[in-house]
Amino acid sequence: xxxxxxxxxxxxxxxxxxxxxxxxxxxxxxxxxxxxxxxxxxxxxxxxxxxxxxxxxxxxxxxxxxxxxxxxxxxxxxxxxxxxxxxxxxxxxxxxxxxxxxxxxxxxxxxxxxxxxxxxxxxxxxxxxxxxxxxxxxxxxxxxxxxxxxxxxxxxxxxxxxxxxxxxxxxxxxxxxxxxxxxxxxxxxxxxxxxxxxxxxxxxxxxxxxxxxxxxxxxxxxxxxxxxxxxxxxxxxxxxxxxxxxxxxxxxxxxxxxxxxxxxxxxxxxxxxxxxxxxxxxxxxxxxxxxxxxxxxxxxxxxxxxxxxxxxxxxxxxxxxxxxxxxxxxxxxxxxxxxxxxxxxxxxxxxxxxxxxxxxxxxxxxxxxxxxxxxxxxxxxxxxxxxxxxxxxxxxxxxxxxxxxxxxxxxxxxxxxxxxxxxxxxxxxxxxxxxxxxxxxxxxxxxxxx
Ligand code: SF4
Numbered sequence: 001x002x003x004x005x006x007x008x009x010x011x012x013x014x015x016x017x018x019x020x021x022x023x024x025x026x027x028x029x030x031x032x033x034x035x036x037x038x039x040x041x042x043x044x045x046x047x048x049x050x051x052x053x054x055x056x057x058x059x060x061x062x063x064x065x066x067x068x069x070x071x072x073x074x075x076x077x078x079x080x081x082x083x084x085x086x087x088x089x090x091x092x093x094x095x096x097x098x099x100x101x102x103x104x105x106x107x108x109x110x111x112x113x114x115x116x117x118x119x120x121x122x123x124x125x126x127x128x129x130x131x132x133x134x135x136x137x138x139x140x141x142x143x144x145x146x147x148x149x150x151x152x153x154x155x156x157x158x159x160x161x162x163x164x165x166x167x168x169x170x171x172x173x174x175x176x177x178x179x180x181x182x183x184x185x186x187x188x189x190x191x192x193x194x195x196x197x198x199x200x201x202x203x204x205x206x207x208x209x210x211x212x213x214x215x216x217x218x219x220x221x222x223x224x225x226x227x228x229x230x231x232x233x234x235x236x237x238x239x240x241x242x243x244x245x246x247x248x249x250x251x252x253x254x255x256x257x258x259x260x261x262x263x264x265x266x267x268x269x270x271x272x273x274x275x276x277x278x279x280x281x282x283x284x285x286x287x288x289x290x291x292x293x294x295x296x297x298x299x300x301x302x303x304x305x306x307x308x309x310x311x312x313x314x315x316x317x318x319x320x321x322x323x324x325x326x327x328x329x330x331x332x333x334x335x336x337x338x339x340x341x342x343x344x345x346x347x348x349x350x351x352x353x354x355x356x357x358x359x360x361x362x363x364x365x366x367x368x369x370x371x372x373x374x375x376x377x378x379x380x381x382x383x384x385x386x387x388x389x390x391x392x393x394x395x396x397x398x399x400x401x402x403x404x405x406x407x408x409x410x411x412x413x414x415x416x417x418x419x420x421x422x423x424x425x426x427x428x429x430x431x432x433x434x435x436x437x438x439x440x441x442x443x444x445x446x447x448x449x450x
Pocket of ligand 1: 364365366367368369370396397398399400401402405
């Protein structure tokens, strides 16, 4: 059954053999974290992602030389019979975006850094569109809260409204160039900012009678349960309203791990899967839910989706879970055993930004620009800063995008490459070129001194 009605139905965008929008199933996508120049490793990861169920795979293209690597990766995959469309992720170079548009099925650009000169950006975008038209390539206008351009933030502040307005300018450029093969994203790490930005844009597109498909994601969501819960809370709030056509769950883990979470969201809001919640007692401000979950993972996702939006939108202030889930050996486990129910409530409350019981972490998923072991470092930072309740700490994979993307973090650990790290306090670097072996100690020293 069609999951959207005529008022919410987006246009369709063709990305190779995949159709995004128009009420089609929600497309599951992910991104490689290999270096694109390492063709062998990238092909191997694409094969794993394809086998795991990714319908679109994105790769970063940080230099013009890597456009050739991208071409080679695509050709090897096609020779293996894998026709999953590829997406080039491009920042800070409109020329690279134009070059990639001849090679892969979709190019993601970031309006905040497509070109530093706004007038020149328009010219370059027109060139990009003409290459896309010739090759049947789609574009994603991938705007992030952390990397809004200065011109826009001077006009609207660093707000969901600014995100919407920035995208509208780019949609006008699409209109000027008579180009509709466009998907849009407005990601933020903050679930409130992210949901508001998408809702504002969606409403505006509805008003104009032309709804471009939306790619949903909570950016820099981190890893483990917290990353899954934060992603599920933000993405499900929108999908439950009929907003969104494709999803990427960004986790600071191997990208294969993102697929089951994204697939769950796609299935649930494509009406192929139902929550395991069997009973709900909802008074005006508190919900009591009883679950009969087939696994611990399902309980976590069901609960995040059932209550994230209600908490985000302040429909309720508190929630309690009761019931059971099936453990690894098939035994039924009470959800309150070992404090699990209380932990899940704390995590969902924090993801919905209603109550902060631990530090808030912002960590990018890593990509071909990452020059250090992001996942291990992030886990160590989490372990050593666990006592800093309410503080916002970012761990970012690269110095090119990291500082811009870490939005409203109090402190940032940003990989520079060559074994070096920069430490940021807010938007300012306070220590540069610290060796990786000392960087976490230095970060803690600085936090304690402040
Ligand atoms: S911040 Fe992280 S995900 Fe973004 S470009 Fe840098 S390494 Fe890649």
